[in-house]
Amino acid sequence: MPPLVVYQNYVHGQYVSNSTGETFEVINPATGQVSYLVETADADIQQSAMASAKSGFAIWSKLTPIERSRILLKAVELLREQNDELAEVEVLDTGKPWQEASVVDVVTGADSIEFFAGLAPSIEGNQQPIGDDFYYTRREPLGICAGIGAWNYPLQIACWKAAPALACGNVMIFKPSEETPRGAMRLAEVFTQAGVPDGVFNVLQGDGRVGAWLTEHEDIAKVSFTGEVGTGKKVMAAAAGSLKDVTMELGGKSPLIIFNDADIENAISAAMLGNFYTQGEICTNGTRVFVQKDIYPRFIERLVERTEQNIICGNPMNPETNFGALISKSHQQKVLDYIEIGKSEGATLLTGGTALQPENCPNGYFIAPTIFTDCNDEMTIAKEEIFGPVMTVLTFESEEEVVRRANNTQLGLAAGVFTQDISRAHRIIHQMQAGICWINAYGASPAEMPVGGYKMSGIGRENGSETLKAYTQIKAVYVGMQPLDSPF
Numbered sequence: 404m405p406p407l408v409v410y411q412n413y414v415h416g417q418y419v420s421n422s423t424g425e426t427f428e429v430i431n432p433a434t435g436q437v438s439y440l441v442e443t444a445d446a447d448i449q450q451s452a453m454a455s456a457k458s459g460f461a462i463w464s465k466l467t468p469i470e471r472s473r474i475l476l477k478a479v480e481l482l483r484e485q486n487d488e489l490a491e492v493e494v495l496d497t498g499k500p501w502q503e504a505s506v507v508d509v510v511t512g513a514d515s516i517e518f519f520a521g522l523a524p525s526i527e528g529n530q531q532p533i534g535d536d537f538y539y540t541r542r543e544p545l546g547i548c549a550g551i552g553a554w555n556y557p558l559q560i561a562c563w564k565a566a567p568a569l570a571c572g573n574v575m576i577f578k579p580s581e582e583t584p585r586g587a588m589r590l591a592e593v594f595t596q597a598g599v600p601d602g603v604f605n606v607l608q609g610d611g612r613v614g615a616w617l618t619e620h621e622d623i624a625k626v627s628f629t630g631e632v633g634t635g636k637k638v639m640a641a642a643a644g645s646l647k648d649v650t651m652e653l654g655g656k657s658p659l660i661i662f663n664d665a666d667i668e669n670a671i672s673a674a675m676l677g678n679f680y681t682q683g684e685i686c687t688n689g690t691r692v693f694v695q696k697d698i699y700p701r702f703i704e705r706l707v708e709r710t711e712q713n714i715i716c717g718n719p720m721n722p723e724t725n726f727g728a729l730i731s732k733s734h735q736q737k738v739l740d741y742i743e744i745g746k747s748e749g750a751t752l753l754t755g756g757t758a759l760q761p762e763n764c765p766n767g768y769f770i771a772p773t774i775f776t777d778c779n780d781e782m783t784i785a786k787e788e789i790f791g792p793v794m795t796v797l798t799f800e801s802e803e804e805v806v807r808r809a810n811n812t813q814l815g816l817a818a819g820v821f822t823q824d825i826s827r828a829h830r831i832i833h834q835m836q837a838g839i840c841w842i843n844a845y846g847a848s849p850a851e852m853p854v855g856g857y858k859m860s861g862i863g864r865e866n867g868s869e870t871l872k873a874y875t876q877i878k879a880v881y882v883g884m885q886p887l888d889s890p891f
């Protein structure tokens with residue numbers, strides 16, 4: 404066996420080795436094998452990343468917005484040129500199918516950078532006369548921002564955080580999930596190739612300890628975090644120590660509501676996409692599928708038929724595969740435990756429910772697409788985020804009932820409705836306590852559309868022009884045109 408490759412931290416435009424020699428292993432979820440090692444960002448690396456970010460900010464924040472835009476657009480071009488290579492990195496790190504990564508992950512990451520690069524030159528202040536005097540405002544960058552990512556869309560998350568931050572003249576120190584460290588490193592390389600100055604985007608590797616160091620550091624102005632609700636609370640509490648601004652993209656347990664007049668095949672596509680795409684590891688998943696009672700038997704019959712016939716599980720790099728491996732053995736076990744709880748609490752397992760060992764990937768962390776029926780709102784599987792391919796189907800009779808039940812959760816990330824009745828569609832969606840909603844669609848998240856959660860699913864938004872405000876601060880400047888009127 405050749406020795407494993409060891410990746411390093413990316414600081415000031417290059418890879419640098421740590422002093423302690425501490426490394427961690429990264430496992431390919433489809434094979435269960437260690438793919439490579441990564442050096443942990445020790446104290447020396449952390450200090451140099453901070454010094455580098457300060458010098459990067461001095462240069463980047465002084466460029467004109469159109470100069471920043473031009474450089475970021477070059478990065479977009481490079482990301483698109485390297486799409487397949489980067490998509491493969493994501494497949495090997497996450498276990499998701501190549502079929503998805505090659506058309507979604509890099510593409511949507513590049514789109515976000517393109518979107519914010521386009522907006523950068525439009526950031527402007529205003530002015531207003533106050534008698535003969537006047538004041539004006541400047542939208543200034545915040546300074547050094549920290550990005551902390553989850554493992555499900557590593558490169559995309561890094562792009563979605565870096566794009567608005569850099570477009571507004573900030574710099575970012577990004578810490579990817581320790582389970583998927585490579586996407587962000589590759590983004591850092593692309594930024595350097597595109598001409599982004601050294602220190603504008605540094606990548607630190609490691610677990611929650613490195614994340615905690617960032618969130619506590621006095622010189623970090625803002626933390627943009629993607630991950631679990633519980634970790635989000637810790638990050639926010641730590642950020643409070645130095646009154647940092649935060650963006651929180653957290654978990655969900657989103658409702659997908661299907662009325663009896665819906666196009667059933669379309670609604671089933673949404674239920675499958677919203678539970679089985681990326682093998683169920685998507686924060687916005689519609690894991691509580693509410694089906695109106697009179698179409699329930701037909702819905703279930705076709706749902707099970709399509710799930711059993713159309714899902715192809717196996718080696719994620721095989722272009723035919725449309726259903727990959729879960730991120731880790733421990734996460735696979737956590738999802739299997741939820742399935743056991745579902746059975747023990749009285750839900751009916753219609754299909755799936757077991758680990759899978761596809762012939763071409765027998766040691767990967769796969770779980771069969773799983774559908775539970777005869778569920779009620781009090782069951783654990785209907786209440787907690789599972790983050791795996793487990794769908795809970797519930798029935799309802801009236802609009803009033805389904806709105807009440809759909810909102811009966813502390814989470815509020817997303818919601819979807821399927822109906823041909825246009826008034827009902829909007830009426831339902833306007834009552835949903837959720838930040839990301841779909842009507843006769845599910846899961847699409849273009850760069851133009853702001854995304855983020857209500858309630859405990861998050862704070863702030865990513866993407867959309869809204870986000871520019873979250874990466875700038877207003878300076879108001881009063882200009883006196885007359886001698887000062889003073890009693891002294």
Ligand code: NAD
Nearest residue numbers: 552553554579580610611614615630631634652653654686
């Ligand atoms: P996680 O909370 O375990 O980890 C997220 C990141 O936080 C990792 O980089 C981790 O190293 C870091 N971290 C851990 N402890 C920390 C601490 N004390 N201080 C600072 N950083 C710390 O989440 P995960 O398991 O990587 O991701 C899955 C979760 O992410 C799910 O709940 C999912 O819903 C959520 N998610 C949300 C969105 C969204 O946009 N709303 C998108 C993707 C994933």
